[in-house]
Amino acid sequence: MNKSGKIGVLLVNLGTPDSTATGDVRKYLREFLMDGRVIDIPYVNRWMLINFIIAPFRAPKSAHEYRKLWTDRGSPLLFHTEDLKDRLIEKLDAKQYKVAIAMRYQTPSIEAGLEELRKAHVTKIIVLPLFPQYASASTGSVQDKVMEIARGWQIIPDISFISNFIEHPLFLEAWAERGRAMLDGKEYDKILFSYHGLPERQILKGSVDGYCQLGACCNKYGAKNHYCYRAQCFQTTRLICEKLGIPEDKAVNCFQSRLGKDPWVKPYTDEVITELSAQGVKKVLAFSPAFVADCLETTVEVAGEYRDKFLELGGEEWDLVPSLNSENTWVECVKAMVLEHSGTN
Numbered sequence: 001m002n003k004s005g006k007i008g009v010l011l012v013n014l015g016t017p018d019s020t021a022t023g024d025v026r027k028y029l030r031e032f033l034m035d036g037r038v039i040d041i042p043y044v045n046r047w048m049l050i051n052f053i054i055a056p057f058r059a060p061k062s063a064h065e066y067r068k069l070w071t072d073r074g075s076p077l078l079f080h081t082e083d084l085k086d087r088l089i090e091k092l093d094a095k096q097y098k099v100a101i102a103m104r105y106q107t108p109s110i111e112a113g114l115e116e117l118r119k120a121h122v123t124k125i126i127v128l129p130l131f132p133q134y135a136s137a138s139t140g141s142v143q144d145k146v147m148e149i150a151r152g153w154q155i156i157p158d159i160s161f162i163s164n165f166i167e168h169p170l171f172l173e174a175w176a177e178r179g180r181a182m183l184d185g186k187e188y189d190k191i192l193f194s195y196h197g198l199p200e201r202q203i204l205k206g207s208v209d210g211y212c213q214l215g216a217c218c219n220k221y222g223a224k225n226h227y228c229y230r231a232q233c234f235q236t237t238r239l240i241c242e243k244l245g246i247p248e249d250k251a252v253n254c255f256q257s258r259l260g261k262d263p264w265v266k267p268y269t270d271e272v273i274t275e276l277s278a279q280g281v282k283k284v285l286a287f288s289p290a291f292v293a294d295c296l297e298t299t300v301e302v303a304g305e306y307r308d309k310f311l312e313l314g315g316e317e318w319d320l321v322p323s324l325n326s327e328n329t330w331v332e333c334v335k336a337m338v339l340e341h342s343g344t345n
């Protein structure tokens with residue numbers, strides 16, 4: 001241990017239900033969607049939406065989807081995060097670091113993860129929300145929750161957050177390795193990058209001096225739109241394509257999983273699939289780089305629903321690049337980010 005004490009590392013992913021029982025899925029959706037950073041409408045409207053629409057109608061449908069995803073080890077989102085933690089521990093000096101995991105919603109909770117670190121007498125905490133692109137609904141919500149909990153402590157150690165790591169060279173290399181394995185000896189007409197969607201108003205609310213307008217502004221990435229989720233997604237695509245030598249006109253960006261009637265960031269994945277089919281595209285390789293672990297959104301939505309739609313429309317091949325999960329280069333990336341934030345490398 002260095003003389004200033006151990007450093008705690010908290011890896012936080014979004015969260016998943018405890019089981020596929022409709023009651024557990026309802027409990028998860030209730031906690032998730034009652035978060036004012038996720039459904040950013042007035043409290044009373046949110047409460048009515050959750051209790052009159054989501055809980056009775058969405059929960060049974062989602063439970064059905066989770067049953068397609070579930071494995072002997074439970075939810076992939078959770079067990080991949082556990083595996084990531086185990087691989088990271090192998091790479092860090094145990095005398096200097098204590099690593100814990102948490103889920104923003106449901107279990108293991110952020111309270112429990114922080115308590116585990118506090119009991120290890122850490123003097124500094126590095127929180128890594130496992131979302132490559134910053135969004136108030138994901139990274140912001142984790143930061144908010146950690147600060148809310150730490151506010152109640154008598155002693156608050158140094159806490160730092162790692163946020164928006166799309167340009168980290170090892171993050172890009174990890175995706176490039178995954179992509180190379182799929183592209184080896186295979187030809188695709190289009191390489192599709194499907195990111196989790198977000199209501200447009202959440203990006204506009206974060207726009208400083210009205211810079212982000214969700215138009216061509218997102219095609220350039222710099223200090224003024226560093227936190228614009230759409231611009232970060234486009235930049236992620238550009239950088240992965242650069243590494244893989246994919247020409248710009250072969251890559252297509254889109255956004256999946258919209259909820260409700262408000263406009264979400266465009267283009268929408270389902271509409272892009274229809275357009276690609278109409279253009280005669282037959283072979284698609286899909287990346288989903290808003291997720292570092294395979295989950296409902298990748299395995300069931302991209303590799304299931306979207307694939308079925310594409311094939312029904314006359315497509316011939318639709319492959320999904322597996323997520324980073326606990327692959328070595330990704331673990332090296334997490335290690336590098338931790339060391340960079342520790343001030344020890």
Ligand SMILES: C=CC1=C(C)c2cc3[nH]c(cc4nc(cc5[nH]c(cc1n2)c(C)c5CCC(=O)O)C(CCC(=O)O)=C4C)c(C)c3C=C
Binds near residue numbers: 038062196199
């Ligand atoms: C990549 C980061 C994520 C952002 C940003 C995000 C925003 C966001 N999500 C919803 C609604 C739902 N998301 C659901 C699943 C889900 N979302 C993320 C990540 C982000 N969400 C992940 C990793 C997952 C999968 C979890 C798993 O257990 O595998 C769901 C639940 C599934 C379903 O019922 O379809 C909902 C609902 C909103 C409204 C939102 C931003 C406003």
Ligand SMILES: [Fe+2]
Binds near residue numbers: 196
């Ligand atoms: Fe989501």
Ligand SMILES: [Fe+2]
Binds near residue numbers: 213214215217231
């Ligand atoms: Fe933008």
